[in-house]
Amino acid sequence: MPLLRHVLLGIVLLFLHTLASSAAKDTVSPSQALAGSNRLVSNNSKFALGFLKPGNESYNNHNSFLGIWFNKVPKLTLLWTANGDNPVVDPTSPELTISGDGNLAILDHATKSIIWSTRANITTNDTIAVLLNNGNLVLRSSSNSSKIFWQSFDYPTDTLFAGAKIGWDKVTGLNRRIVSRKNSIDQAPGMYSLEVGLNGDGHLLWNSTVPYKSSGDWNGRYFGLAPEMIGVALPNFTFVYNDQEAYFTYTLRDDTAIVHTGIDVFGRGFAGTWLEGSQDWLIHYRQPIVHCDVFAICGPFTICDDKKDPNNNPFCDCMKGFSVKSPKDWELDDRTGGCMRNTPLSCGSSKDRTDLTDRFYPMQSIRLPHNAENVQAATSGDQCSQVCLSNCSCTAYSYGEDGCSIWHDELYNVKQLLDAASDGNGVVLYVRLAAKELQNSERKKSGILIGVAIGASTGTLFLIILLLILWRIKGKWIIAHPLEKSEDSIGIIAFRHIDLRRATKNFSEKLGGGSFGSVFKGNLNDSTIAVKRLDGAHQGEKQFRAEVNSIGIIQHINLVKLVGFCCEGDNRLLVYEYMPNCSLDVCLFKANDIVLDWTTRYQIAIGVARGLAYLHTSCRDCIIHCDIKPENILLDASYVPKIADFGMAKILGREFSRAMTTMRGTIGYLAPEWISGTVVTSKVDVYSYGMVLFEIISGRRNSSHENFRDGDFSFFFPMQVARKLLDGDVGSLVDASLKGDVNLVEVERACKIACWCIQDNEFDRPTMGEVVQSLEGLLELDMPPLPRLLNAITGGSHPVTPQYFDSL
Numbered sequence: 043m044p045l046l047r048h049v050l051l052g053i054v055l056l057f058l059h060t061l062a063s064s065a066a067k068d069t070v071s072p073s074q075a076l077a078g079s080n081r082l083v084s085n086n087s088k089f090a091l092g093f094l095k096p097g098n099e100s101y102n103n104h105n106s107f108l109g110i111w112f113n114k115v116p117k118l119t120l121l122w123t124a125n126g127d128n129p130v131v132d133p134t135s136p137e138l139t140i141s142g143d144g145n146l147a148i149l150d151h152a153t154k155s156i157i158w159s160t161r162a163n164i165t166t167n168d169t170i171a172v173l174l175n176n177g178n179l180v181l182r183s184s185s186n187s188s189k190i191f192w193q194s195f196d197y198p199t200d201t202l203f204a205g206a207k208i209g210w211d212k213v214t215g216l217n218r219r220i221v222s223r224k225n226s227i228d229q230a231p232g233m234y235s236l237e238v239g240l241n242g243d244g245h246l247l248w249n250s251t252v253p254y255k256s257s258g259d260w261n262g263r264y265f266g267l268a269p270e271m272i273g274v275a276l277p278n279f280t281f282v283y284n285d286q287e288a289y290f291t292y293t294l295r296d297d298t299a300i301v302h303t304g305i306d307v308f309g310r311g312f313a314g315t316w317l318e319g320s321q322d323w324l325i326h327y328r329q330p331i332v333h334c335d336v337f338a339i340c341g342p343f344t345i346c347d348d349k350k351d352p353n354n355n356p357f358c359d360c361m362k363g364f365s366v367k368s369p370k371d372w373e374l375d376d377r378t379g380g381c382m383r384n385t386p387l388s389c390g391s392s393k394d395r396t397d398l399t400d401r402f403y404p405m406q407s408i409r410l411p412h413n414a415e416n417v418q419a420a421t422s423g424d425q426c427s428q429v430c431l432s433n434c435s436c437t438a439y440s441y442g443e444d445g446c447s448i449w450h451d452e453l454y455n456v457k458q459l460l461d462a463a464s465d466g467n468g469v470v471l472y473v474r475l476a477a478k479e480l481q482n483s484e485r486k487k488s489g490i491l492i493g494v495a496i497g498a499s500t501g502t503l504f505l506i507i508l509l510l511i512l513w514r515i516k517g518k519w520i521i522a523h524p525l526e527k528s529e530d531s532i533g534i535i536a537f538r539h540i541d542l543r544r545a546t547k548n549f550s551e552k553l554g555g556g557s558f559g560s561v562f563k564g565n566l567n568d569s570t571i572a573v574k575r576l577d578g579a580h581q582g583e584k585q586f587r588a589e590v591n592s593i594g595i596i597q598h599i600n601l602v603k604l605v606g607f608c609c610e611g612d613n614r615l616l617v618y619e620y621m622p623n624c625s626l627d628v629c630l631f632k633a634n635d636i637v638l639d640w641t642t643r644y645q646i647a648i649g650v651a652r653g654l655a656y657l658h659t660s661c662r663d664c665i666i667h668c669d670i671k672p673e674n675i676l677l678d679a680s681y682v683p684k685i686a687d688f689g690m691a692k693i694l695g696r697e698f699s700r701a702m703t704t705m706r707g708t709i710g711y712l713a714p715e716w717i718s719g720t721v722v723t724s725k726v727d728v729y730s731y732g733m734v735l736f737e738i739i740s741g742r743r744n745s746s747h748e749n750f751r752d753g754d755f756s757f758f759f760p761m762q763v764a765r766k767l768l769d770g771d772v773g774s775l776v777d778a779s780l781k782g783d784v785n786l787v788e789v790e791r792a793c794k795i796a797c798w799c800i801q802d803n804e805f806d807r808p809t810m811g812e813v814v815q816s817l818e819g820l821l822e823l824d825m826p827p828l829p830r831l832l833n834a835i836t837g838g839s840h841p842v843t844p845q846y847f848d849s850l
């Protein structure tokens with residue numbers, strides 16, 4: 043009864059099948075294969091494995107891959123593929139099974155051929171494959187789970203899993219590299235990789251040979267050039283380097299967090315977290331930010347131009363005389379195939395007809411191609427062009443300060459620089475073209491001019507529109523959003539300029555203008571941010587990132603938190619948490635409807651002191667704020683003070699001191715050392731703090747003109763305080779609008795501290811730590827001496843005017 047047997051078998055199989063898919067399993071065994079739309083799910087439900095076709099119905103993809111993805115993320119995010127370069131092509135129905143030799147294999151059911159196999163040396167006859175909770179697919183002995191023959195973590199694709207190692211096993215010679223995918227549909231390896239060198243340096247590489255982004259040096263916690271590594275970007279990142287191994291890895295602090303890090307199809311390293319609430323990825327880290335900084339992103343014979351479109355969309359153009367090699371790939375964001383010649387070079391084959399000799403087309407304001415050959419013999423532009431013409435493989439030359447350079451074969455990595463006017467060096471690249479190409483152009487010059495202006499023929503224009511549409515779709519994924527979740531889990535986010543411009547509505551709502559740039563209000567994903575556009579930061583990207591890095595790790599309840607930054611071209615922006623309440627100057631001096639009561643003022647004084655003490659002592663390298671003033675003290679919704687603008691000296695470098703010395707408005711807070719030009723220490727902040735403390739007490743500017751009645755400096759508030767302290771009558775010093783509702787012990791303490799803080803000699807001033815202790819009543823202070831500067835003003839015979847303070 044063979045028929046019955048078949049039917050019975052069918053029923054049993056169907057039963058097994060339903061059983062299997064209802065309780066998702068995590069194991070493939072000799073008796074349990076995985077086929078069709080079935081999937082393995084890790085025991086914690088975080089990862090899934092199965093056959094899938096990337097793309098959607100409208101993109102008619104016939105290739106399927108065995109892949110691993112995040113089970114709970116609705117936007118399919120492929121993390122690993124087994125057969126990226128050898129897809130299963132419809133109508134084959136593949137099966138994942140343990141083959142006769144014990145290896146895990148993808149079997150083509152129709153032809154019984156093996157499409158992919160783990161090809162390990164199996165020493166037992168009981169292997170099974172298990173999808174582990176960390177996303178690792180392991181082939182192991184079923185009786186001994188530590189007998190592992192193969193694991194997917196050793197053969198990563200474009201994703202670095204938490205717990206996986208990237209780098210070398212020096213003993214076996216295994217090198218685990220992260221390799222980009224060709225595009226979002228085709229899972230074949232792309233041109234870009236993230237690798238660890240045998241000597242421990244991490245790089246992004248093109249074709250495994252040309253490095254275009256370095257990780258910087260490992261400092262024990264993160265690589266120097268990637269400050270964003272701190273925080274959620276790559277939690278608990280470690281780097282191991284010894285005789286046996288050289289690798290980096292990271293672990294999640296919270297295993298349920300969904301973190302995706304790796305290298306995208308554009309050759310950029312990234313790290314992001316899935317936000318359950320907004321159902322979207324939050325990208326913390328992306329490098330390089332600008333497409334054109336990825337080596338040869340546009341492929342050969344192209345010009346990369348990040349500025350071409352404000353939305354940063356179509357950034358690749360063919361050089362003149364070339365057209366897109368594979369428009370289909372370009373549509374899918376894979377432009378690395380580049381462009382090809384429209385007309386072959388004659389290459390001396392028609393020597394007798396000079397009108398057919400190859401010509402050169404000049405290109406200006408560009409970054410020259412990769413891999414030039416220097417020709418010493420050629421000492422003029424003419425000779426240089428002759429050298430090039432005489433060799434068939436020569437495709438371009440340039441003659442400049444460095445003499446004659448020629449290029450062979452493909453021209454890679456050409457980038458459009460800013461407009462010609464700003465490009466002083468005037469280096470011109472002469473690209474070799476068939477004579478016909480240039481004759482065409484001469485005949486219809488105007489047409490070509492327009493063509494050059496748009497940078498595209500009608501064909502590519504169509505493509506550009508297509509790309510624009512595609513990029514729109516991708517756009518959502520690319521935008522970085524601020525974290526809306528817990529406070530302490532935030533990393534530093536590298537923002538794109540265009541996202542910040544959008545968030546701030548083209549920098550329209552100005553919150554304030556400081557000495558180093560203006561601050562704008564912005565909105566990202568329903569949370570408000572403050573974006574500071576730095577005017578004077580002319581540092582290189584490397585240094586800027588390093589400084590942002592050192593500032594980003596400084597977190598304290600009394601310091602405004604740095605959320606992210608932007609460093610693109612000449613743009614340097616810092617993104618901070620937004621403070622809904624007024625800054626201290628507004629609350630104290632300007633807002634008529636707000637009177638801060640004494641308790642609040644005293645808490646503000648303590649908070650600011652704590653924030654400064656932290657800056658001075660608790661973080662790794664001491665940070666001097668250098669610009670403490672009420673404008674830089676922001677109040678949150680419950681009037682907790684937060685110091686803004688710390689670390690500017692680091693970020694701005696030399697520009698900072700220039701800004702300081704030309705700053706007129708805040709001169710009333712500057713310690714005498716600033717004026718005498720000696721080296722400043724953290725005591726300059728103590729001085730400024732003292733000045734602010736006087737203002738908190740009085741509710742008025744120290745330098746306000748009411749304090750200088752007709753040139754009588756006995757009314758200069760700090761002077762009054764010093765005197766009243768001696769008289770034992772501090773109550774009369776307090777802001778009249780408090781109507782005497784104050785704690786006199788605290789007032790006296792505050793007055794004493796303020797006087798000590800503004801001592802001319804920095805050694806006489808307390809540290810911020812001592813200030814905190816004194817305010818808290820833990821440290822008793824002596825009666826302060828009169829500051830000498832004040833002595834000079836009040837007792838001296840020199841005619842001192844209010845302008846004295848303004849002109850210091």
Ligand SMILES: *[C@@H]1O[C@H](CO)[C@@H](O)[C@H](O)[C@H]1NC(C)=O
Nearest residue numbers: 068084085086087172174175
């Ligand atoms: C799977 O997880 C459950 C708890 O969720 C646990 O009881 C069980 O032992 C796990 N199975 C394996 C094979 O780890």
Ligand SMILES: *[C@@H]1O[C@H](CO)[C@@H](O)[C@H](O)[C@H]1NC(C)=O
Nearest residue numbers: 097098099100101511512515
């Ligand atoms: C499928 O992909 C195409 C192009 O990538 C896109 O235009 C379309 O909206 C997608 N359709 C769905 C249902 O996601």
Ligand SMILES: *[C@@H]1O[C@H](CO)[C@@H](O)[C@H](O)[C@H]1NC(C)=O
Nearest residue numbers: 160161162163164191192214
């Ligand atoms: C398997 O064993 C053979 C012979 O011992 C060896 O040459 C080969 O490199 C091994 N393959 C793997 C993947 O370890």
Ligand SMILES: *[C@@H]1O[C@H](CO)[C@@H](O)[C@H](O)[C@H]1NC(C)=O
Nearest residue numbers: 072142165166167168169185
């Ligand atoms: C596996 O090998 C062991 C001996 O190494 C043998 O006893 C056992 O029967 C084998 N099992 C199968 C299923 O072939």
Ligand SMILES: *[C@@H]1O[C@H](CO)[C@@H](O)[C@H](O)[C@H]1NC(C)=O
Nearest residue numbers: 183185186187188189190191
């Ligand atoms: C399991 O495998 C490991 C690694 O091969 C081995 O060290 C261990 O002795 C094995 N345990 C048993 C019980 O066979």
Ligand SMILES: *[C@@H]1O[C@H](CO)[C@@H](O)[C@H](O)[C@H]1NC(C)=O
Nearest residue numbers: 233248249250251342452454
């Ligand atoms: C990539 O490198 C290999 C050798 O490392 C070379 O043969 C190949 O031509 C390179 N590919 C390109 C596109 O240059």
Ligand SMILES: *[C@@H]1O[C@H](CO)[C@@H](O)[C@H](O)[C@H]1NC(C)=O
Nearest residue numbers: 278279280291292293294295
């Ligand atoms: C970080 O990772 C290292 C090595 O992987 C581990 O020893 C350490 O306990 C981890 N720390 C935290 C906080 O998870």
Ligand SMILES: *[C@@H]1O[C@H](CO)[C@@H](O)[C@H](O)[C@H]1NC(C)=O
Nearest residue numbers: 415432433434435436449450
């Ligand atoms: C052309 O240049 C290439 C690359 O430098 C060189 O290998 C080749 O020999 C040159 N050919 C001639 C004819 O000089």
